[in-house]
Each structure stands twice: as structure tokens, then as C-alpha cells.
Amino acid sequence: MNRTSAPVDAPATGAWEGLVTTALLGTDRRTPPGTGPGPEAPVALLDAAAPGTGPGPEAPVALLDAAAVETVRRRAGLRPARAAERPRPAPEDPRPPLPPAAARRLALLLADRPGASGGGRRGTAPDLTELLPQWLAAANARGFAPPPQVLPALLDAARGRTDLRPTVLEFAGSRALWLARLNPDWRFALRSTPGGGAALPHLEDDDGVRQLWQEGLFAERVALLSALRSRDPAAARDLLATTWATERAEDRLMFLDSLRTGLGPDDEPFLEQALADRSRNVRATAAELLSALPGSALAARMAVRAEACVAIDHTQATQAAGGTEPSGATVATPTIAVEAPHECDPAMERDGVVAKAPAGRGERSWWFGQLVEAAPLGTWSRRLGGRTPREIVALPVTDDWQGELHAAWCRAAVRQRDAEWSRALLGEPSAPEAGGPGAVSLAERAKLLGTLDAAERAEWVAGFIATHGLSEAFQLLGVCAVPWAPPLGRAVVDALNIARDAGSYPWSFSGVMGLAERCLDPSEAGRLDALLAVPDEPENASPGAGGYWAEAFQRLVTTLRLRAAMAEELNTS
């Protein structure tokens, strides 16, 4: 208060400063002001009633006496300062507050922030930090507002973990942005929220939208465009068209990208026009978007080009005949023959085909891959004798083109979100690895699975795990919906059980274990009880593995119970 408050009377200020100066220099050099040797400066606070205390105090004592009086006088005279400008009130959060039990749980989850989980995560206690994302997602799904006093802890958690930021900021709501403007540590919240947290104009408000679009910062404009696009795709496209010609190339690219949402046949004319853009990246993106529209002219052009390269060859003998001249005994098997394009003409380039192949790839196969990838998948049934996708995928391919062709179909299936083709390309989950479509890597399988609905995805991954075990399953499990569907959960638990009986250590499976803790349906906890005991060690087992497994399963069960309790708390309102 010293800083801003005026002491009671101004003369005292001068007196005090005189005292400080004298004290600094020492009474040997300077006589205290107004305290000549004499009894007029008693320790007034203590014995105002007892004047005349012997001989006059020496100078230092007189100085201390006076300073004591001044100090207490100054302190007693302190008054509040003028109020600074008060912050604008935070916007009201209309969401209902968390149920009390859930609020306590959140405090517990936020209190457990071990920074780095030092030295492996053994032990039987659940890893609370890993449950925070799930808790946040559940709370967001139910639309609860956090208690305001936990906002600092939430923001601190999100500051350290970028993956948490979107869910944290959604949950934390508008008051967190209000808070973040007051603390530089939480600037990220303003950055991660489009428009620095400034409210977008009401999307019905045409003038407001147009004004922000023309005058706003880049981030605000992107936010505006995506908001409008998810609400009214045509309006967003029209808005973009108004300024398209004057935008910078990298901005055009970002804006074009936001058309991915709600992409439809109506967008074709605009995209077709963007194919002639000055920037190569913009052209490529426009072509990619057009190829995802099977009815577009570009798709049709690509179909024509791709069809020209692929044909059924009825003269080929089976692989077993080994390319020798077909004898009368062998039956000719329909085979796909590939004739890759010989050149990349300007029309192809205009349609987004990249002419220059990356190092180490042949040009012709590079062009071929791009054509097939961009051609509508519906083309192939027509072209290949009315066969279903499954039949087409099963056809042999001449001259080692199978890898290239199937890989391109995978990309096309993902881009066009074609479940039937994805199913065909994925094949049977139980098929031995080598027997499946060879070109399909685990990463591509994971992407293909993304086009199937959740139940089918879970079913397929369950089948895969039942045959191939867990060592390859991590990536595939990552695309499955949480909580895992019952067949998938059972498959994972069974596979873990088998891994345990095989005598390996649990940390070989720590990735899957961690996923299971977070993704297994809590209602499965009961089925795990049998696994909690420390088993008798088989002869060939790794020493002590049984105990570690029991511990790992205990943690799994505890975590599941905890998740069940968490969900329960959020459900009771």
C-alpha cells in the first residue's frame, strides 16, 4: 500500500525522508532533523504517560525513537489506493455445473501430474494422467461447465500437453479465454482458439460476415470460413469466390482446404476453375478434391485415362503355368494386364498429375498410380467385366503390377470413402499376412478401416488379433471406437492371456496394455478377475513374469473400475 497511498499528512512525509537520510549516513555525520538532544522525542507510543525519562537520549536513540513513531504512524495511516480499471466481466457460461462427485474427480485427475512418469509405469495404480483426455471428452459430451477455480489447473495441464488442448479448451469454455488474456503463460489458449477467442459474428448476419471476411486477420477468416462451411457449404464457397482472385497463394491453399468439409457436386465449377490456378499446390489440392467427387468431369477424365491402362487379359495362363505358352491342358485365367502411360501430357498435369517422379521411382508407374488413385472406383466394375470389388481384388495381375495397382486402389478407397472397396482390399482378417493383398501395409489397413462403420471395424480388428496376435495390432487398435466393442475387447483380453501363458514379460505389450486400460469397456472388468492371481510359473517362462502380469492385469482392472466410476459420476446430475 505504501506505493499508492498517500500518508495522512504531507509534512510527515518530509520528516520521514529526513529520518531515512540521516539513518543511511549515520548520526555521526548528520544530526536527526527535529530531534535535538533533549527529552521532546520520547518513545511516545510506549510511555506518553511517563515523560522525562532521565537524561536526554543520545542522537541514535533519538533517531530510533522518532523512526518508531513515524513507522507506526505511517502504517496506521494507510488508506486504500484508487481502484485501477476493473477487468470486463467474463461471459456467462450457460452450461450446467459438474455434479459434485465429478468435480472432486477432476481435482484428483489434475492433482496427479507426475511431469515425467519416471522409470516405466509398473505398479498397480492407474495412470490418472492418461484418463484425463477421456474424462474431458465425456464431460464435453454431456455439456458440463467446470468449476471456475479449476481453470488455472486445466490451463496448466493443457499448456504442457498439446494433445489435450482442444478438449481442455472446449471444456474450459469462454471463462478460460477470458483468464488467458490476463496471464501470458496461457497465451496458447488464445492462439489455439480461432480469432484469438474473439466471437465470430452471427453467421446469419451477412454484413458482419462479409466485413470480417474482408477485414479480419487470417486466423479469423479461416475460422469464419470453416464455421460457415459446416453450416451452409454453398454460402461459404460463394464468400470465398468473392475475394479468390486477390488472395495470396498460401492463403488460397488454406481456404481451399476448408472446402473439404461438406464437399459436394455443387463445388465442381469452382474447383474446376481452381485447376487453372497459378500455384501448383492449389492446383493439386483442387484436383484431389475433384477426384473425391466421383461424378465430376475431372473424375471422368481420370477414369478414361486409367481405364486405358488396365484391361483383362484372357489369354494369360495361371501363375502356375509360369508364362509358358498356354497348352491345351491349362485353363486360361482372367488376369489384369497393366500398360502404364507413356507420357504425362499437359492435360494430365492440369488435372493434378505430378509429372516428376520422386527419386527411385519409375515415371510411368508414378503416373499410373496417380491416375488410378484419382479415378472413381465405380469405373472398375464396368471396365473389368462387371465383377464386384472383391472379385477384382482377387484377380491376378501381370508383371508385378499388383503392388502398384492395389496401393492406388487403397488410396482411392480412402479418398472416396468407399466401404465396399475398403472391405475388398482389407480382405479376410484371418488371412495369413502374406496371403492378404500384399501391397496393403498396416498403416494403409488402418486408413481403410476408417471408412468402415465402428462395429465392422471392431469386428475386423478382433478377427485380425485372433489370428495374428497383438504384436502388429497396435496401429489398428488405434482407429477403433472407444470403448471397444465386446468382440474386440474379448479378442484383446484373450490375446493378452495367451501372451502371458507364453511366458513373455508384460512390458513387451505395454502399448496394447495402455490402450486396453483406456479403451476396454469398463463392464469387461469382471471377466478379468481370473487373471489377477499370480500364476504358477511354467518352466520356460521368463523369471518373475507371472507376478508382473498379475500386477499389469490388476492395474488394468483398477483402471477399468475407475473409468466406470468416472462415467457414473458424470451421469448423475
Place this chain on the structure above:
Amino acid sequence: MTQQGVRWTADQVLALAPDAASRKAGSKLGAAGPWSEAGSSDEGTVWGLCKGSGSKPYQTVVDIADASGPAYKCSCPSRKFPCKHALGLLLLWAGGDAAVPTGEAPEWAGQWIAGRRKRTEEKRAADSSGSPSGSADPEAARRRAERRAERVTAGAVELEQRLTDLLRAGLATAEQSGYGLWEETAARMVDAQAQGLAGRVRELGAIPSTGPGWPVRLLEECALLHLLGQGWLRRERLPEALAATVRSRIGLPASADGPPVRDRWLVLAQYDTADTRLTTRRIWLYGADSDRTVLLLSYGAAGRAPELALPVGLALEAEVSAYPGAGRLRVALGEQFAPPAPTAIRPQGMTTSQAAARYGDALRDDPWLESVPVTLGRVVPSPDGDSWQLADADEDAALPLTPSARSRPGLWRLVALSGGAPVRVFGECGHQGFTPLTAWPEGPGDAIALC
């Protein structure tokens, strides 16, 4: 003792931890995994078996019924108190986990509880039977007190001499002479059995390194120290209350001999300060009926949490007795009639001007007072340059926060709670500014601890 409904919050449990490491270790154990045969009884006992690294699980019991703070017993070898197992068990219980069902205490836990209750009873009986503790010989006690007073007087005279020397040479020399001189003087005050003087002298040594304006602060503290020394030397001529204040500021022991005051005491705030020797816990209580704010002090050796622990926001029905001295803020906890329970009690609020005046008034009785406990009724935390202030919602007046309060995480909890709207804030108001300790939202809502 109908205690079963009141589970503590995780924060309240974690406040019991003696240090950060225990807090972390306890959090890890606050899940059902390692625990078996855990349970809690309606009498306020929580128990459980915790699997450790050994073959035999640790037996952990906590008695939370005692209003003077929980008591712990654990068969683990840790010398931390409470150990991580006790903390983990309480966290598990606080989390409302099904792993701690209500039930009957097993024999091993029951025995300890019974023994503890019996000892408490005996102690209470002994206390109330009226045999004054301490020496039976009043004459000897008087002589001891006299000898001690002589030593303190010798110390005070010596201190006066040192202060005089310092002022004669000038405070500028204090910057050069450094900490050593003060440490030595402090040691002399310890020899003189004047702990209060020793503590103040030690703080003097740190002032020259506190940045701009240090000469002012050093002169202030020297002057107040001088005032205290003079107060002691002339104590016979002071009014009784002021003399008692001087004695307690010097560090002479006193006993809480005020009449017991029974009230519903709301636990306003609890926080620890530690130096190399001692952890001091301050607990502020607010009496709902008497409208009084009082202070409980509890001490622990360095590295151990003081024993007394009261959860902020709960209220307990108890008697307290004041220690002698002006203001009579410090009290001792007497008999407790009911354990802490949730409550809607809030202290009455005042404006910032009234708070500043309250501090000024209090200085009349105790010029050495650093701050007074006050509750501000409707204030808005507002940024003020690099600092923060609590601005009155209805007046153009504000109290700045103390420098230390600005850097605490509690500040942000307060700001978040307010969201620009008025809140009620309890804290300490003094010459350095305001230290917020607890806050309540304007509408209904629990007390939020800020320290």
C-alpha cells in the same frame, strides 16, 4: 459422531502431506490397486492393507474423528508422518471409491483405535481434574521467571547498543557488513532466551538484499525492534495488555488463560510457513456466533507436518481460549463437541476502507502487527500494471496484493473464481498489502482455499 456422510476432498487430504514427495507418492497410492481389506467405520476410522515391495502388506489405520486432526498408524518403516500409505488410503476414501466400504474395523485396527481413544480420555480426565501441570513449587517458578527476565533484559540492552552503533555509523554500512553480523546478534538473543528478538534480528539481516527501498524497510524494522526493546525495559510502566503483547513478542511463554469461548468455528484458512528449524501452521477460524476471527498455531519439526489439521470450509463446534496480549487473536483449541462438518457459514464482509482502518486500529494495541485478518465483502481482483489489487465493487478504492501473494497459484484461482465479478475474500491485510487466503463466489458455493 455422525461422520460417515462427510468425506474429505482430495485437496484436504493432500494438505496433510509433510512434503511434495509424499504428496506425489500418496497420490499414486490413492487408487484401489494396492489396497485390500480396506474400509471405514461410522466412528471415523479408515483402515486398509497396502501391498508394498515386501511380502507382507502394510497395515494402515487413520483416525479422522478427532477434531484436533487425524491420527495415523502404519506398519511401514517410513519416518514421514503421515506416510504415503496413510495419504493414499485417505485419498482412496476421499474419492468415494467402492474399495473403502463402510464396515466394522478389523481387530488390528480396532485395537489401536481403542487404545488411542482410551489415552485421550485419560488425558482429558487428567486435564479436567485440575492438577496444574508444571512445577509444584510456585516459589521456584517465580525465581526461574526472574532469572529469565534478567537474561532477556541483558539481551535487550545489548541489542539496543547494537542498534545505536548501527545508526551512529549509518545503515549504508549494513549493506557491507552483510548477514554475518546479524546472525551473530541473533545468536546472542537466543542465548538471552528472547526468541522473538532473535527472529526479528535474523530478518533484519535479509533486508539489504531485498531490492530498491531497502533502507526504508531496514529503518522501519530497526525502529520497531528498538520499540520492542524499550517496551521490555519499561514493561512495568505499560498498561497490562500492552505489557502482555511485549512479553509475547519478545518470545516469553504464555498460556492460553482466557475464558473458553464456545462457538461454531468455520475453518477459514490453513497454511504452513517453514524455516530451517520449524514448520509453523496457521489456522484461521471464524466464530459464527461471536463474529470473531481467531488464530490457531501449530508447530512441527522441520520436514514434518504440524499435527493439527483442519479442513478449510468445514465448521467445528468447539471451545477456544485466548492467549494473553492485545488483540487476543491467538487462541488454543479446547474441547471439541463435534467433528468438522460442511456448513453454509460465511464470515461477514467489509469494504477495503474498513479493512485498512481495521489494521490502523489494531496497531494501537500492537504496533508490531504485520497484518490483521479481514474478510472483504465484495471485491473484484483487477490487474494493476505488473501487480494485482482487490477493488471494491461499490467504491473507488482498492487494496494492492502483497508481493508474495502475486506469485502464488492461488491468485489465479481467485481471478478465475471471480471472472470479473465481485467475490468475498478472506485474507490478511497489512502494511505490505493484502494476502488473499480463501474466497467465496457471490452466489452459493463452497469456500475456495487460495493458499
